[in-house]
Amino acid sequence: xxxxxxxxxxxxxxxxxxxxxxxxxxxxxxxxxxxxxxxxxxxxxxxxxxxxxxxxxxxxxxxxx
Numbered sequence: 001x002x003x004x005x006x007x008x009x010x011x012x013x014x015x016x017x018x019x020x021x022x023x024x025x026x027x028x029x030x031x032x033x034x035x036x037x038x039x040x041x042x043x044x045x046x047x048x049x050x051x052x053x054x055x056x057x058x059x060x061x062x063x064x065x
Contacts, residue, residue, distance in 0.1 A: 007015070018033055 014030060014033055014037075018030060
């Protein structure tokens with residue numbers, strides 16, 4: 001008999017989101033949720049990077065005057 005293994009926080013989150021979406025859309029598998037999460041995370045990272053670069057440029061332009 002295998003000992004019970006507790007799910008990690010990301011696994012619980014994916015399960016909760018998956019079950020909620022399944023109730024709405026009739027069924028979403030885990031791989032689609034992971035892909036959607038990666039796309040959303042990548043978009044957030046690109047946005048944050050762009051904001052950081054803009055901030056640095058503004059600071060550099062302000063110090064040249």
